Amino acid sequence: MRIIVSGGGTGGHIYPAMALIKRLKERDMIDDVLYVGTEKGLESKIVKNAGINFKTIEIQGFRRKLSLENLKTVQLFLSSIHKSRKIIKEFKPDIVVGTGGYVSSAIVYAAHTMHIPTVIHEQNTIAGVTNKFLGKFVDKIAIAFTEAVDQFNEKKKIVFTGNPRAQEVVGIQKNDRLTEFGLEPNKDTVMIFGGSRGAKPINQAVIDTMSKFVESDYQVLFVTGRVHYDGVIKLIDDKYLKSANVSVLPYIDNMPEILPDIKLIVGRSGATSIAEITALGIPAIFIPSPYVTHNHQTKNALSVAKVDAAVVIPEKDLNSDSLFKEINQIMSNTKLQQEMSVNSKKIGVPDATDRLIKVLVDLVNK
Numbered sequence: 256m257r258i259i260v261s262g263g264g265t266g267g268h269i270y271p272a273m274a275l276i277k278r279l280k281e282r283d284m285i286d287d288v289l290y291v292g293t294e295k296g297l298e299s300k301i302v303k304n305a306g307i308n309f310k311t312i313e314i315q316g317f318r319r320k321l322s323l324e325n326l327k328t329v330q331l332f333l334s335s336i337h338k339s340r341k342i343i344k345e346f347k348p349d350i351v352v353g354t355g356g357y358v359s360s361a362i363v364y365a366a367h368t369m370h371i372p373t374v375i376h377e378q379n380t381i382a383g384v385t386n387k388f389l390g391k392f393v394d395k396i397a398i399a400f401t402e403a404v405d406q407f408n409e410k411k412k413i414v415f416t417g418n419p420r421a422q423e424v425v426g427i428q429k430n431d432r433l434t435e436f437g438l439e440p441n442k443d444t445v446m447i448f449g450g451s452r453g454a455k456p457i458n459q460a461v462i463d464t465m466s467k468f469v470e471s472d473y474q475v476l477f478v479t480g481r482v483h484y485d486g487v488i489k490l491i492d493d494k495y496l497k498s499a500n501v502s503v504l505p506y507i508d509n510m511p512e513i514l515p516d517i518k519l520i521v522g523r524s525g526a527t528s529i530a531e532i533t534a535l536g537i538p539a540i541f542i543p544s545p546y547v548t549h550n551h552q553t554k555n556a557l558s559v560a561k562v563d564a565a566v567v568i569p570e571k572d573l574n575s576d577s578l579f580k581e582i583n584q585i586m587s588n589t590k591l592q593q594e595m596s597v598n599s600k601k602i603g604v605p606d607a608t609d610r611l612i613k614v615l616v617d618l619v620n621k
């Protein structure tokens with residue numbers, strides 16, 4: 256099949272798209288693939304690094320308040336549809352898939368106007384603006400949380416597939432990649448990170464807890480987010496940075512390979528992170544971002560917490576004491592870890608990509 260995939264802005268939209276492409280390649284189902292993104296988005300780096308054919312369009316998101324900037328947004332949207340049509344004419348895809356982020360709106364919409372089958376993938380419990388708009392036009396809407404059904408009027412188009420990143424991570428065996436970060440491969444490890452871009456409030460709470468982490472009987476892998484790294488390092492005492500019990504990194508490129516060796520994840524409740532965590536059954540502590548559309552991370556987190564697979568700390572209650580207390584409560588109780596793990600796996604979807612591929616194949620063969 257010839258496929259165009261588009262999704263961008265943050266890792267949460269990009270990694271599911273990349274996992275889909277990877278699986279299609281594994282199953283030898285791709286004749287050609289093109290990824291459409293923006294030059295500025297995280298996708299430009301991730302997709303190019305993976306050696307996938309990448310084309311850019313210039314487009315930006317709407318501001319919520321009325322502003323002149325929105326006029327420019329409309330202009331860019333119209334010109335990006337024009338460019339998208341050109342890309343589609345040249346590439347001649349059998350299907351176009353959007354995984355969210357405003358970059359996917361133009362190419363998916365253009366494909367619809369050219370009668371090419373289209374699918375969107377919504378990772379969250381609450382749909383993003385782009386997918387809500389595209390839902391009216393596309394052939395199928397793939398969702399990863401049953402809660403997302405309410406988000407679309409076009410109920411007949413909805414298929415529950417789960418998130419492709421779930422299937423990508425379950426295929427990976429335990430390994431000793433933690434040694435690359437100066438950590439012990441066989442020691443219990445807590446990983447703390449604030450989504451694909453890092454989160455300042457989480458970073459601050461971790462910085463404030465460093466003196467305790469260096470003494471704890473589990474080790475800590477702290478991923479700050481690329482833009483925050485230099486600032487964070489300056490705030491941590493050198494003697495803590497040298498500790499064998501703690502490793503501080505800006506970003507982990509090969510996250511799926513690290514996950515099977517993690518006992519507890521602490522971080523934001525982005526939908527793609529949740530898909531990975533529940534596919535593997537890793538106990539989690541979520542600190543939902545209160546800054547996202549319709550507070551969707553809180554709803555994401557509660558969907559895991561309600562089956563006793565995660566604990567939620569609202570950001571307003573996050574500080575060194577609450578963080579350390581919740582981490583210790585789980586890390587000191589193997590039985591609790593096992594229960595959380597079993598509960599977590601129950602809501603994971605380890606065959607998500609194959610489910611999504613079936614949706615694509617059915618449309619292409621129609």
Ligand SMILES: CC(=O)N[C@H]1[C@@H](OP(=O)(O)OP(=O)(O)OC[C@H]2O[C@@H](n3ccc(=O)[nH]c3=O)[C@H](O)[C@@H]2O)O[C@H](CO)[C@@H](O)[C@@H]1O
Pocket residue numbers: 265266267268270355378379420448449450451452478505506507508509510511523524525526527528529531544547551552555
């Ligand atoms: C602030 C914001 O708007 N966040 C949204 C964004 O989150 P964000 O981009 O943070 O997405 P997620 O937390 O869902 O996923 C993060 C992805 O990045 C990967 N990763 C992360 C850190 C790292 O060092 N290396 C790495 O590879 C994770 O393994 C995961 O695959 O998209 C998600 C999915 O639509 C939404 O639910 C989030 O609300």
